[in-house]
Amino acid sequence: MTRVALIAHDDEKPEMIDLVRDYEDELARFDLVGTGTTGQRIMDETSLDIDRKQSGPLGGDTQIGALVAEDRMDGIIFLRDPLTAQPHEPDISALLRICDVHDVPLATTRTSAEYVLDGLVADYED
Numbered sequence: 427m428t429r430v431a432l433i434a435h436d437d438e439k440p441e442m443i444d445l446v447r448d449y450e451d452e453l454a455r456f457d458l459v460g461t462g463t464t465g466q467r468i469m470d471e472t473s474l475d476i477d478r479k480q481s482g483p484l485g486g487d488t489q490i491g492a493l494v495a496e497d498r499m500d501g502i503i504f505l506r507d508p509l510t511a512q513p514h515e516p517d518i519s520a521l522l523r524i525c526d527v528h529d530v531p532l533a534t535t536r537t538s539a540e541y542v543l544d545g546l547v548a549d550y551e552d
Contacts, residue, residue, distance in 0.1 A: 429457040431502040438505035461486035502532045503539045
């Protein structure tokens, strides 16, 4: 089954909810993983089930990175705030590196997330 991780900095969580609502039917067919707070917000505001890892400050992004290293992740949506990210929010550097090493797509904006999700949906349907 296709596995997608969903992560968002605090200021981007509303955008993540909006994205997930727009793709809810498609995402319902995937195995979803998320950091603690983002995953909980998605479950609270949609009918989707998320395998919640630790929150970002406690290492949830690192747990997701480990899934990438184990070849157990097909794509990551990490909506980040490039201008005002807070010190407690996860840093994308290590996750980006492990995704590059293992050729796993990582989207950081709404537009790139839509492209990644559209591609994963197309792969799923093939």
